[in-house]
Amino acid sequence: MDAIVKKLVPVEGKPSREEAEEAVRVLLRWAGDDPNREGLLDTPKRVAKAYQELFGGYDADVDSVLGTTFEEVAGYNDMVLVRDIPFFSHCEHHMVPIIGKAHIGYLPDNRVIGLSKLARVVDIFGRRLQTQEAMTAQITSAIESALAPRGIAVMIEAEHMCMSMRGVRKSGSTTLTTTFRGSFEEPTEQVRFMTMVRGR
Known part of the structure; x- marks a missing residue:
């Protein structure tokens, strides 16, 4: 099977969950908002969790899905x-x-x-x-x-x-x-x- 359709190899040096959350805080500041205000306090955690779901295809193995x-x-x-x-x-x-x-x-x-x-x-x-x-x-x-x-x-x-x-x-x-x-x-x-x- 062509390499592009296989389960993707994890990126070397993949950031930790904490680093991903900090990156969201940086983007919030860059957008002009305050990541420490009440409504945004849990946003970095929510975004990291959402990204795990939205980009779950990187962890999926096509071969196993189509194996039968x-x-x-x-x-x-x-x-x-x-x-x-x-x-x-x-x-x-x-x-x-x-x-x-x-x-x-x-x-x-x-x-x-x-x-x-x-x-x-x-x-x-x-x-x-x-x-x-x-x-x-x-x-x-x-x-x-x-x-x-x-x-x-x-x-x-x-x-x-x-x-x-x-x-x-x-x-x-x-x-x-x-x-x-x-x-x-x-x-x-x-x-x-x-x-x-x-x-x-």
Whole structure:
């Protein structure tokens, strides 16, 4: 499996929890507030705890999540599609939220994977500092490596708060990214995937 989709190796010299909390205090002062006022006294602890959850994808092992597949499919070989998988991520450039949903489709080659595993893979990569383009490719590579399907298609649509809250401040704009591999490189399969994603 490509190195980018494996469990990430801990950063050498990773700061302690106390150092992380002190960094939050510095940012509060830099923003112009007083970290010693009543409302902010526990904010550094809360932020450190929240970051553990928001960026929990760094501690997750994709291989273990996708390690179990099933061969008893009664001959089924058509598309498996899980759409509208919600996710929350953070832009690696500004560390502000990316909010969106992922759609994953694949054509099995005698093996399938538990549907919840697909959602967990989205969650793992979402809970890392990301670009949407990289996240789309990472999800695709992880599933392709574990399942070896005849084809895989991944589409992500998301709103980036770095565009909505700052910079051009265009609220409501959506970014779409797609990856098609194997049989999904055929235009007819891409059309079928998109039709099933958009069909309601």
